[in-house]
Amino acid sequence: MKYVSTRGKAPVHSFSDILLAGLAEDGGLYMPESWPRFSADEWRAMRALPYPELAAKIIAPFTAGSIDHDTLLGFCKDAYSQFDHAAIVPLTQIEDGLYVQELFHGPTLAFKDMALQLLGRLFDHVLTERDERVTIVGATSGDTGSAAIEACRGRDRLTVVILHPEGRTSDVQRRQMTTVLDSNITNLALKGTFDDCQDMVKAMFADAPFRQDMRLSAVNSINWARIAAQIPYYVYSALALGAPDREVSFAVPTGNFGNVLAAWVAKQMGLPIRHLCVGSNRNDILTRFLDSNDMSARQVVPSLSPSMDIQVSSNFERLLFEFLGRDAEACAALMTGFRSTGKMDVPAKVWESIHTLFSGLALDDEETEAQIRSVHQNSQYLADPHTVIGITAGRKFREPGVPMVAMATAHPAKFPDAMRAATGITPALPPALADLFDREERFRVVDNELGNVEDAVRSAVLSNRS
Numbered sequence: 001m002k003y004v005s006t007r008g009k010a011p012v013h014s015f016s017d018i019l020l021a022g023l024a025e026d027g028g029l030y031m032p033e034s035w036p037r038f039s040a041d042e043w044r045a046m047r048a049l050p051y052p053e054l055a056a057k058i059i060a061p062f063t064a065g066s067i068d069h070d071t072l073l074g075f076c077k078d079a080y081s082q083f084d085h086a087a088i089v090p091l092t093q094i095e096d097g098l099y100v101q102e103l104f105h106g107p108t109l110a111f112k113d114m115a116l117q118l119l120g121r122l123f124d125h126v127l128t129e130r131d132e133r134v135t136i137v138g139a140t141s142g143d144t145g146s147a148a149i150e151a152c153r154g155r156d157r158l159t160v161v162i163l164h165p166e167g168r169t170s171d172v173q174r175r176q177m178t179t180v181l182d183s184n185i186t187n188l189a190l191k192g193t194f195d196d197c198q199d200m201v202k203a204m205f206a207d208a209p210f211r212q213d214m215r216l217s218a219v220n221s222i223n224w225a226r227i228a229a230q231i232p233y234y235v236y237s238a239l240a241l242g243a244p245d246r247e248v249s250f251a252v253p254t255g256n257f258g259n260v261l262a263a264w265v266a267k268q269m270g271l272p273i274r275h276l277c278v279g280s281n282r283n284d285i286l287t288r289f290l291d292s293n294d295m296s297a298r299q300v301v302p303s304l305s306p307s308m309d310i311q312v313s314s315n316f317e318r319l320l321f322e323f324l325g326r327d328a329e330a331c332a333a334l335m336t337g338f339r340s341t342g343k344m345d346v347p348a349k350v351w352e353s354i355h356t357l358f359s360g361l362a363l364d365d366e367e368t369e370a371q372i373r374s375v376h377q378n379s380q381y382l383a384d385p386h387t388v389i390g391i392t393a394g395r396k397f398r399e400p401g402v403p404m405v406a407m408a409t410a411h412p413a414k415f416p417d418a419m420r421a422a423t424g425i426t427p428a429l430p431p432a433l434a435d436l437f438d439r440e441e442r443f444r445v446v447d448n449e450l451g452n453v454e455d456a457v458r459s460a461v462l463s464n465r466s
């Protein structure tokens, strides 16, 4: 498979190249040149596959030409071997027509493990083949950071620098990152929001000499490999609920738009997905856009679902590119305009076709807390503050005869204060994390200033190599 940039001014690359590059040189995001498709018979034949085999089948067309199927299968088996549920991504019915699919059975208790456990292995493989090293710079609002750290710790071809917004993650989320003391891991607490962290990562990529010198790479969902590895769980639940002989809808709590984008890709690949419902907190730019074509960024406000405290959703660019008929020039113009004005005028026709497939629902903190309580009381299901937003969106948009699957993106133990306030229950951390609050923490607070952050990245690389 070859990959093109959404801004049309970067060279076409192979999977291995874009895995290491992360972001395209023209500031755009990589997209596959074409969509692989499976026939109804091919989907049916996948119904009996264990999750790692299903994952390898779905991801293989995207790695074709770079990584062969058997090698990929080995990585998938290994990546999902340490998940704490036999089904890896178990599906539970909580109401009539409404299901929850749990994506948090990996080592760091959030859906990010689904892709990052695989990415760590892919990075190692490609870097060993090429005898190279890279520096991963990542931005996190709480979950990507720990999943990336866990997947990459101790890998000597990788130096990892993660930026989190100071004081804006839960304590559990912060400690899951800052208590990992391996020499290839550095945590920076940026004085700012997640959007500032993500902007900082993009600014480092835009500094061509620095990018080259440090051999920068990415673990956020700007890296296409993240999206590819998030597709299989949609296939898994759709097949379990009757696809390809029945349509299925999904409800996804959304921030950077990477998770729901993977569902949309599954539809491009021929999976009969009827409707995609997006849930957000008060940082509701995406749901405002879906409701009324209002794509205007506001100040990021802290919420009970900190991982979704995001206003600039990177992966929206990929959707836009596709709905603009892959017109890279138009896409680049809209994205640069958005960057400079904080507002995007999406052509009405484009908005209408997106709106036909996607719907959005935003909940404020009070509603989120009330929904956690009500789902627990009515269905005996303990949903974390992100998951419950997806469940509520799914409930609103479900249609008779079409199963609605809400994605459970994080374990409730990551947000003990919110869970206790809503239900009186403090979910326990699993045994592997039971001593999290006794562990030593290491991180540096940095100003939101490019030079400072680049210096910190440089010294992380030097100290990891010495």
Ligand SMILES: Cc1ncc(COP(=O)(O)O)c(C=O)c1O
Residues within 6 Å of the ligand: 110, 111, 142, 143, 144, 221, 253, 254, 255, 256, 257, 258, 259, 260, 307, 308, 386, 387, 409, 410
């Ligand atoms: C727990 C949780 N739920 C939902 C989201 C939103 O997912 P996405 O950014 O892929 O839209 C995130 C962060 O990305 C998350 O960590």
Ligand SMILES: N[C@@H](CCOP(=O)(O)O)C(=O)O
Residues within 6 Å of the ligand: 139, 140, 141, 142, 143, 144, 145, 219, 220, 221, 222, 255, 256, 258, 307, 308
């Ligand atoms: N919610 C994320 C933010 C980054 O999203 P990503 O999927 O692009 O890595 C987080 O928890 O860090």
